[in-house]
Amino acid sequence: ISSHACNDDDEGESAYGRPDGRHPDHVANGADGEEGEDDGASSDATEGHDDEDEIYEGEYQGVPARGEGQAAAAAGQPVCDSAKSRNELESERRSDEEELAQQYELIMQECGHGRFQWQLFFVLGLALMSDGVEVFVVGFVLPSAETDMCVPNSGAGWLGSIVYLGMMFGAFFWGGLSDRAGRKQCLLISLSVNGFFAFLSSFVQGYGMFLVCRMVSGFGIGGAVPIVFSYFAEVLAREKRGEHLSWLCMFWMIGGIYASAMAWAIIPHYGWSFSMGSAYQFHSWRVFVVVCALPCVSAVVALTFMPESPRFFLETGKHDEAWMVLKHIHDTNMRARGEPERVFTVSTPPPLLLIIIPPPVIPLTGRCRPLQVNRIKVPKQLDELVEMHNESANATKRLPFLINRYYGLSVWFPDVIKHLQADEYASRVKIHSNERLEDFTFNFTLENQIHRNGVFLNDRFIGMKFKAVTFIDSSFINCYFEDVSSLGSFFKNCTFVDSFFYNTDIDDSKLTNSRVINSSFHHNKTGCQMTFDDDYSAYWVYFVNFLGTLAVLPGNIVSALLMDKIGRLSMLGGSMVLSGISCFFLWFGTSESMMIFMLCLYNGLSISAWNSLDVVTAELYPTDRRGTGFGFCNAMCKLAAVLGNLIFGSLVGITKAIPILMASSVLVGGGLVGLRLPDTRANVLM
Numbered sequence: 001i002s003s004h005a006c007n008d009d010d011e012g013e014s015a016y017g018r019p020d021g022r023h024p025d026h027v028a029n030g031a032d033g034e035e036g037e038d039d040g041a042s043s044d045a046t047e048g049h050d051d052e053d054e055i056y057e058g059e060y061q062g063v064p065a066r067g068e069g070q071a072a073a074a075a076g077q078p079v080c081d082s083a084k085s086r087n088e089l090e091s092e093r094r095s096d097e098e099e100l101a102q103q104y105e106l107i108m109q110e111c112g113h114g115r116f117q118w119q120l121f122f123v124l125g126l127a128l129m130s131d132g133v134e135v136f137v138v139g140f141v142l143p144s145a146e147t148d149m150c151v152p153n154s155g156a157g158w159l160g161s162i163v164y165l166g167m168m169f170g171a172f173f174w175g176g177l178s179d180r181a182g183r184k185q186c187l188l189i190s191l192s193v194n195g196f197f198a199f200l201s202s203f204v205q206g207y208g209m210f211l212v213c214r215m216v217s218g219f220g221i222g223g224a225v226p227i228v229f230s231y232f233a234e235v236l237a238r239e240k241r242g243e244h245l246s247w248l249c250m251f252w253m254i255g256g257i258y259a260s261a262m263a264w265a266i267i268p269h270y271g272w273s274f275s276m277g278s279a280y281q282f283h284s285w286r287v288f289v290v291v292c293a294l295p296c297v298s299a300v301v302a303l304t305f306m307p308e309s310p311r312f313f314l315e316t317g318k319h320d321e322a323w324m325v326l327k328h329i330h331d332t333n334m335r336a337r338g339e340p341e342r343v344f345t346v347s348t349p350p351p352l353l354l355i356i357i358p359p360p361v362i363p364l365t366g367r368c369r370p371l372q373v374n375r376i377k378v379p380k381q382l383d384e385l386v387e388m389h390n391e392s393a394n395a396t397k398r399l400p401f402l403i404n405r406y407y408g409l410s411v412w413f414p415d416v417i418k419h420l421q422a423d424e425y426a427s428r429v430k431i432h433s434n435e436r437l438e439d440f441t442f443n444f445t446l447e448n449q450i451h452r453n454g455v456f457l458n459d460r461f462i463g464m465k466f467k468a469v470t471f472i473d474s475s476f477i478n479c480y481f482e483d484v485s486s487l488g489s490f491f492k493n494c495t496f497v498d499s500f501f502y503n504t505d506i507d508d509s510k511l512t513n514s515r516v517i518n519s520s521f522h523h524n525k526t527g528c529q530m531t532f533d534d535d536y537s538a539y540w541v542y543f544v545n546f547l548g549t550l551a552v553l554p555g556n557i558v559s560a561l562l563m564d565k566i567g568r569l570s571m572l573g574g575s576m577v578l579s580g581i582s583c584f585f586l587w588f589g590t591s592e593s594m595m596i597f598m599l600c601l602y603n604g605l606s607i608s609a610w611n612s613l614d615v616v617t618a619e620l621y622p623t624d625r626r627g628t629g630f631g632f633c634n635a636m637c638k639l640a641a642v643l644g645n646l647i648f649g650s651l652v653g654i655t656k657a658i659p660i661l662m663a664s665s666v667l668v669g670g671g672l673v674g675l676r677l678p679d680t681r682a683n684v685l686m
Contacts, residue, residue, distance in 0.1 A: 097622060104311060107326060108237040110345060113244075114333030117235060121244065123306055124228045125251035126299035127191055131224040132255025133292045134194070134217070136545065138163045140263040144285035149207040158211060161642050166215040168638035170222020175230075175631020178223070179624055183231040183309045186223060186627075191300045193220030198293035202286040221296070222638070225614075226630035233618035233626075234311035235329065242563035245618065246611040250556045253607075255295065256549035262291050264542035315623045421541075424592060425468075485525075486510055544596055551600035555607035568616045573674030575609035580667030586660050609671075619680040 142159050170190065178186040194217050201213035229245060236244055266288040310329070313322035330344040431450045438457040447467040454474040461481045466489035475495045484504040491506075494514040505525040559571060566574075582601050588594075613633075621629035651659045 111330040112333045113240050115336035116329045116332040123302040127224045128251040129255035130296040132252040133259045134221045136259035137292050141285050162215045163218040164638045164641045166218030167222040168635045170219035171631045171634040174223025175226030175627040178227045178627035187227045190220045190223030195296040202289040225634045230626045234309045245615045246560035246563045249611045253552040260546035548599045551604045552607045555604045559608040559611040567679040568612045569677045569679050572609050572612035573671040576667050576671030579606040580664045584664040
């Protein structure tokens with residue numbers, strides 16, 4: 001029964017709901033209302049229709065009194081929306097959404113899965129790869145950027161936090177905007193923002209401006225994850241959705257591998273730099289930042305050739321645009337199959353979109369029913385946000401809690417390895433006490449040493465480097481310093497008498513509570529001196545991250561192959577439980593090699609939960625709120641990254657037992673909750 005009689009614009013429609021009085025069965029295989037290939041032939045899809053399928057014409061008679069609405073409906077008369085209760089409107093809206101979802105599922109089955117989906121797969125994969133690169137760029141450039149820009153200890157660490165904050169706000173903003181302005185348009189703009197400010201950040205010299213550029217860059221890339229998965233899910237049929245969304249997740253891993261490999265190949269080469277006087281420096285880490293922006297630029301270029309999501313067009317009532325995109329998907333796939341003559345059996349006489357698909361019978365929601373002529377209708381929009389009151393939707397309330405500490409733990413692992421590396425490096429420090437050196441020339445590198453109560457008389461320090469060297473309560477008398485670089489080195493409570501400094505980087509920041517008597521400084525080096533010469537620890541850090549990211553590959557493959565067989569939430573819960581168990585065994589890890597092994601094991605086990613979470617989120621939210629819901633969940637992930645660094649970083653310095661027990665308990669508990677939630681395998685996109 002249609003309620004169109006309540007609308008003034010529909011008063012002229014005939015009994016069949018069309019202004020020209022033609023029955024919808026007469027419309028086939030064309031958007032302009034032309035007749036089908038078999039003139040005068042009735043559609044098999046309409047056989048067996050009874051009187052309940054007819055749309056009655058009626059005339060608006062005013063708002064009925066209490067009880068008259070139900071009587072009118074029982075008598076076959078249309079009922080105005082104003083005469084319906086809110087529960088009736090919600091029920092009708094849910095019914096419309098279910099009808100639209102079922103019909104769209106049939107259309108995607110008609111379009112098939114082929115070349116178009118694979119083209120979009122690689123384009124959106126580049127966008128997702130950009131998100132993975134952005135996460136790794138932060139950690140890789142942080143030490144180099146802070147050293148190159150002379151960042152004081154008070155400002156250290158801001159880069160990592162501010163980028164994640166930008167990504168957090170970006171996820172919520174772009175995800176919500178994509179539900180209003182479209183998936184493609186918002187993704188193009190967000191990626192463009194990321195690419196532009198990523199390039200700009202590689203050229204700015206001040207740390208403050210660098211922070212602003214990276215924050216805006218993170219704000220842009222924050223929209224990648226919520227839009228990419230929403231976009232791709234809406235062009236996949238139900239039986240393909242779990243598997244191919246899981247394959248798409250692999251691009252995040254590829255982004256991590258790309259960033260690790262580029263950092264390994266570029267950053268340690270300090271010679272890959274140039275300068276324009278002392279005011280402008282372009283070191284190797286800036287080259288790395290430029291290279292990491294290339295996937296984003298490639299994604300922007302490729303995305304311009306892809307269409308908007310047809311599901312979004314239908315949700316916003318743009319039937320003609322939706323039909324054009326669906327026909328493009330169908331024709332692209334059929335040409336790739338070698339069936340270019342196959343006709344797209346969906347036509348759209350404005351303003352209705354009709355499905356005219358002949359038999360055979362297609363299974364739908366666990367039972368078989370013949371396809372019939374239906375119209376794709378836009379669900380009625382209520383004044384307030386209406387929550388889908390079903391068991392699966394309630395699971396969304398628990399998802400942000402499940403992912404919060406989950407993401408924080410992933411970020412915390414590298415920090416644990418850094419602590420172990422620092423402890424191991426400090427254990428090898430050489431301590432020299434009460435030494436006296438006279439008329440000696442230092443022209444080599446001093447590294448990881450502590451000199452206490454030393455006396456240096458008439459000594460020469462020429463063309464040398466101090467690396468992690470500390471002088472405490474020492475005296476330098478009539479000494480000569482020329483072309484000296486000091487990285488992580490300090491002079492505490494020292495005394496300089498009749499000494500000369502030429503072309504060195506030793507300044508007030510390196511002299512802590514020290515006295516300078518009758519000494520002079522000439523042509524001091526400006527900026528912070530940084531070098532990776534003979535520094536193999538940099539290569540080791542990048543290699544560890546490379547291994548940790550590569551360990552995700554087996555888990556990605558397993559989750560893609562089993563996602564539709566095991567179920568989303570079963571895989572989510574199982575992966576979290578296994579990850580929690582592996583996290584508990586960190587308690588017994590006392591060496592760096594053991595921690596690296598546990599990092600790889602944890603990444604391999606946890607990726608299935610991430611993939612399941614992406615699929616579940618795409619299937620739980622309705623189309624008009626899918627981007628918003630996905631953006632909110634992803635924003636919680638980024639917030640967890642910031643909180644994880646703060647919480648776990650502060651605790652690991654005290655004892656590793658507390659963060660390990662906390663993380664493993666949350667993972668196992670969240671996994672057990674996930675195992676009890678209803679699965680979404682049978683869901684159509686609402």
